[in-house]
Amino acid sequence: MTLAGSVDAAWYExxxxxxxxxxxxxxxxxxxxxxxxxxxxxAQADAEAVAVAALERAREEAIEQAYGFGxxxxxxxxxxYEREQRRAMIREKAAAMSGGLDVSFPRIEIADEVHExxxxxxxxxxxxxxxxxxxxxxxxxxxxxxxATWRAGRVAxxxxxxxxxxxxxxxxxxxxxxxxxxxxxxxxxxGVSPLPGVLAVRERVGEHMDRxxxxxxxxxxxxxxxxxxxxxxxxAVSFRWTYEWEGERRPAVRLPVAFxxxxxxxxxxxxxxxxxxxxxSCRFVVAFGPAGEHELVWGADASVLSRVLGRDYAARLSExxxxxxxxxLADRLPALSVCMELQGLNAADEAQLMAALESRLKDGGLxxxxxxxxxxxxxxxxxxxxxxxxxxxxxxxxVRLWATAFDQRSATDxxxxxxxxxxxAEDERDSEVLALKEAGRLLAVYLSRRSRLSGG
Numbered sequence: 001m002t003l004a005g006s007v008d009a010a011w012y013e014x015x016x017x018x019x020x021x022x023x024x025x026x027x028x029x030x031x032x033x034x035x036x037x038x039x040x041x042x043a044q045a046d047a048e049a050v051a052v053a054a055l056e057r058a059r060e061e062a063i064e065q066a067y068g069f070g071x072x073x074x075x076x077x078x079x080x081y082e083r084e085q086r087r088a089m090i091r092e093k094a095a096a097m098s099g100g101l102d103v104s105f106p107r108i109e110i111a112d113e114v115h116e117x118x119x120x121x122x123x124x125x126x127x128x129x130x131x132x133x134x135x136x137x138x139x140x141x142x143x144x145x146x147x148a149t150w151r152a153g154r155v156a157x158x159x160x161x162x163x164x165x166x167x168x169x170x171x172x173x174x175x176x177x178x179x180x181x182x183x184x185x186x187x188x189x190x191g192v193s194p195l196p197g198v199l200a201v202r203e204r205v206g207e208h209m210d211r212x213x214x215x216x217x218x219x220x221x222x223x224x225x226x227x228x229x230x231x232x233x234x235x236a237v238s239f240r241w242t243y244e245w246e247g248e249r250r251p252a253v254r255l256p257v258a259f260x261x262x263x264x265x266x267x268x269x270x271x272x273x274x275x276x277x278x279x280x281s282c283r284f285v286v287a288f289g290p291a292g293e294h295e296l297v298w299g300a301d302a303s304v305l306s307r308v309l310g311r312d313y314a315a316r317l318s319e320x321x322x323x324x325x326x327x328x329l330a331d332r333l334p335a336l337s338v339c340m341e342l343q344g345l346n347a348a349d350e351a352q353l354m355a356a357l358e359s360r361l362k363d364g365g366l367x368x369x370x371x372x373x374x375x376x377x378x379x380x381x382x383x384x385x386x387x388x389x390x391x392x393x394x395x396x397x398x399v400r401l402w403a404t405a406f407d408q409r410s411a412t413d414x415x416x417x418x419x420x421x422x423x424x425a426e427d428e429r430d431s432e433v434l435a436l437k438e439a440g441r442l443l444a445v446y447l448s449r450r451s452r453l454s455g456g
Contacts, residue, residue, distance in 0.1 A: 032061035070106035159185035215244035223445035251278025256301035264289025339371035356437035360444035
């Protein structure tokens with residue numbers, strides 16, 4: 001049964017896919033069928049809706065054939081598209097035309113159209129078929145070819161400007177903004193024919209994105225964090241992101257980041273992006289969960305980057321940018337006591353090291369006391385301070401520390417850490433203070449963790 005159009009036209013008798021040139025136009029017969037199994041006792045209104053839906057699907061598939069024919073004609077005249085790119089464009093344009101929208105490229109026309117329904121025996125499959133006579137006027141074909149070539153050149157120029165802008169941003173440390181520019185250029189180039197000029201710019205975009213994404217690195221700026229369960233006290237954990245550009249590591253400024261506690265619950269106040277130094281922090285306000293070691297999963301925000309960079313680059317970043325940082329949850333217990341015996345430093349240097357050590361031990365739930373039988377941990381350390389050669393105008397100080405830690409609660413040695421720190425500054429004393437404080441901090445981080453794991 002014919003639902004629309006006429007089956008008497010000469011073109012209708014031609015087989016599906018037949019094409020020819022006539023009166024200054026390319027023609028092709030496009031045809032698609034849809035089978036529908038009718039439901040028993042189906043209401044008339046539902047049956048009509050099923051028929052309409054089947055005809056719409058058949059028509060859209062036939063239109064996809066028509067646009068495939070249009071791109072074949074363009075291809076024959078030297079306008080090439082990559083396979084996946086062409087498939088995506090055909091689906092997009094067929095959906096637009098099926099929805100009644102104007103499609104400006106390629107300017108395919110439907111010269112004639114026939115809709116049919118095959119009514120078979122009761123209870124058997126119904127067949128709906130749409131046949132289209134596709135016309136592509138040669139004048140439109142030539143115009144589309146010229147317009148597409150011109151547009152490809154214009155897009156290549158625009159993408160080149162974006163690449164230049166991205167290079168300037170990368171030199172300034174603005175990694176995320178630079179990748180946004182490159183991603184925009186990438187999307188522009190994906191919509192045009194890959195002519196030589198387009199391919200050259202596309203290669204530059206890919207090289208810059210690969211280099212920027214591949215060199216992004218992150219580091220934690222502190223060791224294990226000890227949080228007291230249920231205690232409302234802000235504790236910050238900071239991380240720094242950098243990338244390499246023109247032989248230098250630069251801070252990744254305004255990079256979207258995300259933090260996720262694992263194994264415990266916490267109220268946090270987090271930075272959504274890095275600052276001008278490439279640093280972002282997760283601030284714990286209060287934490288709950290079982291006592292013991294857990295982790296903070298941190299890295300670049302994949303949900304944001306996937307929308308900006310595309311799934312392929314976002315997936316690469318997600319793999320290399322998911323890190324784990326140790327977090328220790330402790331019960332509300334009295335602070336452990338530590339006594340220190342330092343050798344090798346004068347009073348001024350010892351004061352600098354001890355100030356940093358005591359501050360960090362306090363954060364880890366320990367306090368420094370004079371040595372005696374009631375102290376929980378006895379730490380003996382030997383410190384050596386040297387001044388290696390540094391660049392002109394700079395002074396470097398190296399501090400090496402050897403220590404042993406004895407837990408008097410269990411009468412066991414809990415570790416023998418070794419720390420080496422090098423710090424550089426213009427002023428000699430500044431480099432010494434920096435190195436001594438960092439050595440004290442690192443020793444405190446070690447003691448905080450080992451004392452908790454020891455348990456007493």
